[in-house]
Amino acid sequence: MNESDVSRVLAEAVIEAVLDTPGVAFLRPGLVDLLRSSALWRRGLPSTPAGSAGVQVRRRKDTQDWSVEVYVVLHRGRRALDVTREVRSAAAKAVERVTGERVTGERAAPAQIAVTVTGLV
Template sequence: MSERDVSRVVANAVIEAVLDTPGVAFLRPGLADLLRSSALLRRGLPSTPAGSAGVQVRREKPGGDWSVEVYVVLHRGRRTLDVTREVRAAAAEAVGLVTGEPATGEPGTPRITVTVTGLV
């Protein structure tokens, strides 16, 4: 499996884990996701959940550490700090399950960044 394919599998696992986290409304949609959703709505077709722009996964170098950036919109009513900690833990666990690398915070483990882009 190529590095790009592995990155895609890791990203999909992180997306699922983040969306399953209580307090997360949705991932930040990118421009392409917004345009695709708009076109589907005009045709009367159900839109698919946007999320690819909300999770960015890369490796610093082949065999290096994973870097994951997550951009989320959260529901009001829960403490933002608690939800972002849960999102970070869920993303780290998802990366570990796919790659077999531990999510312990030690060198050689994924670097997870969570950015809250809004509240609904």
């Protein structure tokens, strides 16, 4: 499996884990996702979940570790800090499943995971 395939599989695993986290309403959609959803809706086809802008996975050039950025919109009524910690934990477990390496404490091995809350609904 080449790096592009691993990146795609890793992103899909993180997306699934994040969307299963209580308190997460949805991933931040990007312009491409919004346009694709609109075009599919007009054709009567089911839209695919918007996730490409909500989860970005890259290989860090300096360390060769993975960099995972998650952008979420949360439900009101839960502490954002608690939900973001759960999202980070879920993303770390997804990275561990895909790469087979454990994500530990402050050290970014094999991934650095950042979670940003972009809104509340």
